[in-house]
Amino acid sequence: MAEWLREPGFVGTHATMGADISQLMAAVFTTLFIIGWVQARKGEGTKHHWLMFGGMIAMLSFFVSYYLFRNLGVLAFEGKEGFGGSQWLYDTVFVPILTFHIILVVIGLIMAVYMIVLGFRTQFFSGAKRLLREQILLTAWTKMLGILGVLAGIVAAYLLTLVALDRFGMGKLVVWVSLLVIIGIVMILEMSIQRMWPNGARRHRVLGQFTMVVYCVLFVTGSVTYAMLYILYPGKIG
Numbered sequence: 099m100a101e102w103l104r105e106p107g108f109v110g111t112h113a114t115m116g117a118d119i120s121q122l123m124a125a126v127f128t129t130l131f132i133i134g135w136v137q138a139r140k141g142e143g144t145k146h147h148w149l150m151f152g153g154m155i156a157m158l159s160f161f162v163s164y165y166l167f168r169n170l171g172v173l174a175f176e177g178k179e180g181f182g183g184s185q186w187l188y189d190t191v192f193v194p195i196l197t198f199h200i201i202l203v204v205i206g207l208i209m210a211v212y213m214i215v216l217g218f219r220t221q222f223f224s225g226a227k228r229l230l231r232e233q234i235l236l237t238a239w240t241k242m243l244g245i246l247g248v249l250a251g252i253v254a255a256y257l258l259t260l261v262a263l264d265r266f267g268m269g270k271l272v273v274w275v276s277l278l279v280i281i282g283i284v285m286i287l288e289m290s291i292q293r294m295w296p297n298g299a300r301r302h303r304v305l306g307q308f309t310m311v312v313y314c315v316l317f318v319t320g321s322v323t324y325a326m327l328y329i330l331y332p333g334k335i336g
Contacts, residue, residue, distance in 0.1 A: 104116070117324060117327075124317050127153060127156070134146050138306065143230070146228075150213070154213065158207065181331055181333050183331035196323050199323055202312055208287065212287055212305070216302050216305070217302060220299055220301075236292050237292065239289065246285060250278055253275075253278060257271060
């Protein structure tokens with residue numbers, strides 16, 4: 099898979115197959131989330147639920163596996179030679195934008211997990227229609243730590259099974275530990291934010307708008323780095 103991702107892409111730029119797929123999927127997911135946001139604004143709760151839930155699960159699955167194969171970096175394969183512009187442009191423009199983009203990726207992944215959980219906790223059914231429950235939604239620390247402990251136990255048992263089967267690898271350890279860290283951050287986020295917006299429905303709406311902005315900016319910064327790396331200032335790749 100890693101070798102295939104290094105091959106020339108299908109768009110016709112200097113990009114690799116992996117970069118083109120990443121850019122395409124980013125456009126698809128951003129479009130889906132914009133549609134989901136419009137559905138929420140129209141009060142189409144059921145449609146919004148399934149589109150956002152399915153889209154976020156697909157996004158998490160794709161980008162976790164994609165960044166795992168690409169070693170968590172847009173320049174993982176290309177290295178410094180992947181950028182053909184001047185050193186000044188690389189240091190003052192490209193690297194800051196890329197760094198900001200990676201930070202947004204982390205925030206986007208955290209918010210995706212958080213919004214999925216918050217959506218399920220806040221919704222209720224009125225007939226066949228999904229609505230947000232306008233009431234106080236608070237969670238105790240003991241419950242949060244208990245859930246995290248159970249998940250950590252499951253991950254530990256899975257990793258021990260891989261060791262017993264001689265299929266354990268550091269890559270798998272990093273992925274699963276990172277997942278636990280993200281879940282832990284989501285829980286800390288929940289405990290902090292629920293003090294600001296104790297009403298669950300209000301919290302979901304405010305954070306939904308914030309997450310939508312993050313994903314749109316994420317797409318823009320990703321597109322800028324793609325254009326600079328593979329169209330405007332291509333370097334020696336492969």
